[in-house]
Amino acid sequence: MNTQGHGVINVAALGAITGPDLWLPILGGALLPDIPIFIFYAWTKGVEKIPDRTIWQEAYYRPFWQAAVAVGHSIPLAGAIAITGQIIGEPVLIWLGISAILHSLEDLPVHNHDAHRHFFPISNYRFISPFSYWDPRHYGRWVSLAEWGLVLIASAVLWSNMSSWAGRLVLILINSSYGFAIFYSRNLWRNCTESNCSQPQSSESNSSVEVGKSKASSKV
Numbered sequence: 001m002n003t004q005g006h007g008v009i010n011v012a013a014l015g016a017i018t019g020p021d022l023w024l025p026i027l028g029g030a031l032l033p034d035i036p037i038f039i040f041y042a043w044t045k046g047v048e049k050i051p052d053r054t055i056w057q058e059a060y061y062r063p064f065w066q067a068a069v070a071v072g073h074s075i076p077l078a079g080a081i082a083i084t085g086q087i088i089g090e091p092v093l094i095w096l097g098i099s100a101i102l103h104s105l106e107d108l109p110v111h112n113h114d115a116h117r118h119f120f121p122i123s124n125y126r127f128i129s130p131f132s133y134w135d136p137r138h139y140g141r142w143v144s145l146a147e148w149g150l151v152l153i154a155s156a157v158l159w160s161n162m163s164s165w166a167g168r169l170v171l172i173l174i175n176s177s178y179g180f181a182i183f184y185s186r187n188l189w190r191n192c193t194e195s196n197c198s199q200p201q202s203s204e205s206n207s208s209v210e211v212g213k214s215k216a217s218s219k220v
């Protein structure tokens with residue numbers, strides 16, 4: 001799922017339980033799992049100056065970056081943060097951890113060959129979903145529209161509970177970004193088709209796969 005979508009959906013859903021006082025740690029927990037991916041992109045794009053296609057098809061599958069992404073998307077590690085918060089009586093840590101877990105649960109059904117290792121470090125298992133939040137070979141167009149629909153509903157919920165116009169402007173920008181995200185996915189797909197870079201889907205359809213094996217195009 002797109003990072004900004006996690007932010008809006010988690011704050012709307014979990015914020016309805018906690019109230020606005022804990023919106024910030026919930027937002028932090030929603031963004032935290034994808035931070036290694038932003039660092040990866042900044043490094044490969046800004047420092048190594050690798051073209052976008054190579055970034056998502058090759059550099060993303062380097063073991064170091066795969067490990068960093070697995071740490072961010074680990075349900076056991078996020079659970080440890082929440083449990084630590086519970087033990088020391090710190091709601092900020094509890095809701096940061098819970099929101100990071102929810103982020104992983106939102107990613108789980110919409111990642112195909114780019115699936116994360118959500119049970120790292122206990123297991124390297126990756127659930128290869130038949131659905132993708134961006135890849136048109138796996139219903140990406142429909143899933144991205146469904147995601148946008150959920151974000152719109154969550155935005156409407158937050159809008160009515162929000163007095164700040166700065167916050168409302170952020171919601172407008174996030175919803176606008178979905179048009180760009182969908183266009184960008186289609187662009188990636190077109191590049192992939194032109195170079196005939198589709199990967200062997202059949203060998204990866206139902207089970208965990210070795211990290212680094214896939215060469216297909218990807219994005220966060």
Ligand SMILES: [Zn+2]
Pocket residue numbers: 001033034073103107
């Ligand atoms: Zn994620």
